[in-house]
Amino acid sequence: MALDVGVIGVGMIGQEHIRRLDGGPGGSRVVAVADADAERAAAVAGQLPVAKALPTGEELIASDAVDAVVVTSWGPTHEPYVLAAVAAGKPVFCEKPLATTQESCRRIVEAEVAAGRRLVQVGFNRRYDPAHRALKQAVDGGAIGAPLLVHCAHRNASVPPHYTREMSIADTAIHEIDELRWLVGQEIVAAQVFTARKSSRGGQLQDPLLVLLEMADGVLVDVEVSVNIHYGYEIRCEVSGETGTVELAEPAPVTIRREGTVAGLVPADWRERFALSYDIELREWADTVAAARPPQGPSAWDGYVAQIVSDAALRSLSDGARVAIELPPRPDLYTPTATP
Amino acid sequence: MALDVGVIGVGMIGQEHIRRLDGGPGGSRVVAVADADAERAAAVAGQLPVAKALPTGEELIASDAVDAVVVTSWGPTHEPYVLAAVAAGKPVFCEKPLATTQESCRRIVEAEVAAGRRLVQVGFNRRYDPAHRALKQAVDGGAIGAPLLVHCAHRNASVPPHYTREMSIADTAIHEIDELRWLVGQEIVAAQVFTARKSSRGGQLQDPLLVLLEMADGVLVDVEVSVNIHYGYEIRCEVSGETGTVELAEPAPVTIRREGTVAGLVPADWRERFALSYDIELREWADTVAAARPPQGPSAWDGYVAQIVSDAALRSLSDGARVAIELPPRPDLYTPTATP
Amino acid sequence: MALDVGVIGVGMIGQEHIRRLDGGPGGSRVVAVADADAERAAAVAGQLPVAKALPTGEELIASDAVDAVVVTSWGPTHEPYVLAAVAAGKPVFCEKPLATTQESCRRIVEAEVAAGRRLVQVGFNRRYDPAHRALKQAVDGGAIGAPLLVHCAHRNASVPPHYTREMSIADTAIHEIDELRWLVGQEIVAAQVFTARKSSRGGQLQDPLLVLLEMADGVLVDVEVSVNIHYGYEIRCEVSGETGTVELAEPAPVTIRREGTVAGLVPADWRERFALSYDIELREWADTVAAARPPQGPSAWDGYVAQIVSDAALRSLSDGARVAIELPPRPDLYTPTATP
């Protein structure tokens, strides 16, 4: 049972997802693409066996040839595309962020609730990383007793010139925001951002940051966000519990002894570090929607809540004060069942 | 372009490969199965969307519905099935060993050479394990200078009662035999097997063994083969070169602190340790043959040479003496190009 | 040139130091002991080759037989003994804390300044731990660029029943307070204490805590203090800099594969973890004072400042607010030269 997918936005991440979906898991294939840059859309379509380039995302969503939609376009365009897919009753995988404002996210949630069924999945890929799954499995399995504290670090070797102070939260730390809700199984009730001594490598950028998050059951989280740390890309996480701790191990597959050191190689960037998580994320999504089941991954609600927490942290970034977070009531549609 | 696969032998490993190939990479699907146990064949076919159970492997190979064949039946039946597939001009993936005797392997090589093109791939999955690929990449990239020595360990927590003294070589160490030829890029020219103090956990079995292999350029290899070591399944390998060494890192994804230890979990068995390598092995094979290209993985020649080396080691196992190995000339069909 | 030492307070830590000093480095020997418990003093003296039990610490300090004094008595008695030693012009090694209040510490500093020379060393042993020294050497050597953030964890398997909420700061985190000043080479300018979800293992105790410290140059530090974490005793520290990070490695000398894990053993307590640091601390102290040089280790000033910071953190513990710290001017006597 082939799943015919249409992809809106065929920049780098869009092309990576196409590579995973065309002739990929579950017999999926990419049958249509659209992009603000029509030439790019045509070029990408030209390299795929059965894909057509369509003039607009709206037409792609409306096309009978398209069973399910992937949105990997520029963030501000996410809302209209996701709303259109929901209106069309088609499953839609939307890269994070779900949308760029709380209000946008809320409208998506409301539309999905009105539609009465789950159609939207958000691209929080951490939940699919085997190491993060092993982390959650250890916590859930009681290996360390009840979790009390979490220590995270999110480090990029460098960021492009257009990267802003706000992106450290809204684009970078947002991965931890979603991950922690999933890992600990609790909501985040307050956020506070501390600025450390400024790295000389980041120009005007306030880098690094230390983000403190409080969860509903009292678990306290600190997140180092460093986006110019030069040595490589690394995600660290240690959960400290009542009787022990569990942390992500070094991902290097080999240990090299040379020139006075015994060393593992660090990934250069998130693409290298998380390649396998994207494979699994899209395979599970395609398998699920091809089977006409509701998507099991991060929901529109998860995308909305992440945005609310991110906004709270951004507020704290501007004045340093602790910001309490109150979530709107969760619609029944999002009552947890067995999510990955 | 869907690849329609027929699978001969639907025991445990056959069913695992079916799971990977049906509705899997490259749009492949399993359209036919056969098994000495007709009921089992029917049961497995019954759970697949489009597969039929055929009465014999020969009929499966002959079926027009089958584009490519996977042989996962009992070792002694490999030869006739692979020869039939070659005669039918169909690509065939055969689990290791290619066949159970040198002569069987030689006949397959001769048939393929007579056919004039590569059709056979042998299931030496190590070459597809990301950690082993990183090991080879480090060696080939010059990170440690020319390799001089290799230290391997192949450890099983336990083996079933029917496991024999010879299987330590022919079923277990044969993985290292193929891996080392691929890793070092040289042939093995001598083998000698040493028996260590016998483990009390293995009954009559001579366990562990230390296998010494000499390669054409002088690289010396020692392989611990332990098949009752209780603590878990582990594959270790360190290549010692002129300026440094590289070794497989611990594969555990998380580090757990509990009960007085800081620990990683060890895989229970080869299925857990090498799951990803099988995924990649079969995806690459299916992609390649679906594209009507010759298989790029371990060849019939590789299967034949592994059997020759394994036989030499078995001879040494019986009397302890060093056994020199002379290979027949390699047919031009197997001149290396860019293999994975 | 033998150094003849008198030890006041011969409980567990006192006896450990006696073992290190008698017939120990630099030809030192213990010639006198005193203890509030006269019987205990007599018993300990009885097991030493040349030591006499004296009725009081004051008499011990005054004794002509005693060249240098070690104070390992109950905290509240530190001040009078240290002041008496300074008044007698004798070098004195005082276990941490220097004294139990800021005012006591200040009086010691003033007395030493009045004496015009350094006589006092405080037992902050971390500075002598080879791993902590390697950490500082990496930071000072520029391996990671300028330090920006520090992540610490101070974990005890358990604490005795009399351990109080305040001791998490004043007895436990005080080690990090001194260590960070030494490691980063800056003063701490603010402290804030966060309480996490309470461990069910610690009775009434608020455990764990997260202590945030800000340093003069903006370096931001988070310290997990967990005192009932069951799995063992562990000190973690990672310094995150502009181009990389450095952290303490696992101290386990061997790696054991057994029962499904590959594991290092965790020390049971600080005695096991830091035994070597105490050896070095006391050897360096004895060597220095035997050579009639001023002690090079943590000074009375360091003890005083640690107390000030500890008090600030205690204030924050009571109400959660950030407490800014302003230090009195540093007397010239404590201008840094080459400290260990």
Added chain:
Amino acid sequence: MALDVGVIGVGMIGQEHIRRLDGGPGGSRVVAVADADAERAAAVAGQLPVAKALPTGEELIASDAVDAVVVTSWGPTHEPYVLAAVAAGKPVFCEKPLATTQESCRRIVEAEVAAGRRLVQVGFNRRYDPAHRALKQAVDGGAIGAPLLVHCAHRNASVPPHYTREMSIADTAIHEIDELRWLVGQEIVAAQVFTARKSSRGGQLQDPLLVLLEMADGVLVDVEVSVNIHYGYEIRCEVSGETGTVELAEPAPVTIRREGTVAGLVPADWRERFALSYDIELREWADTVAAARPPQGPSAWDGYVAQIVSDAALRSLSDGARVAIELPPRPDLYTPTATP
């Protein structure tokens, strides 16, 4: 009770031992030195508080001022000095090798047996390394079941120009020879040396070697000896037992993330790697002989047996054949009691 030591041979290792013994553990001091180079002896004595330079080792041994002797002179001179010390009834610590031939070693053993008490200790420092002790403790404690195989590597970054083929065994692998007897608690019954592909970094030297040792209870040992491996100095050892394995952990005290790697530093040479073992070795020796007890460390018998095994391995090095080893009967004087 001060121990007054005389040191014969004040080259690098002699001076290192002097530093450890003078004003050192147990109140020991160096009261006399002698050296073939009289000027060097005078210079070294001149820097010590109470030491005199004596014209010959014989005079030093005879001197009433000397309680115990340390022999760190050139190997071929060990025999006469050790024999003289035994004749004088003085404890003598002799750096390895005990002597340069089996016959020399045998004469020392015979002299000690004739004297009727243990006076000689040989400087096999591995037995004092905390990591090696933890290794032995794990094996002896049953953590891995009965040991079956041992894998060792002895790696030097480089060796001086005068280093010969034979020294790979007689000076380098001899450390493993003694260590294995101590670690496994069995004698070595056969040795065989294999030559691997020759490193281009070692000039005429046959480097690396793989040494196979068989122990009385069947334990099989392989030792990589690499003496030009450039990356640093490293000693590896994994004992593979019936239910698990134990191996030396990386000794690096910190982990550094920089320039694309997460790395520990490797020691440059044996002085750096084993500094602490020498401290402990000499402290335990000085404590023991100062207490008028027989030395508890490696005995003249251990030195003799190591030489026998080394000679067997050298024979195998010359022709590649396995050499069986038969030891002379062990004199009762060397019946094991509680050795370190």
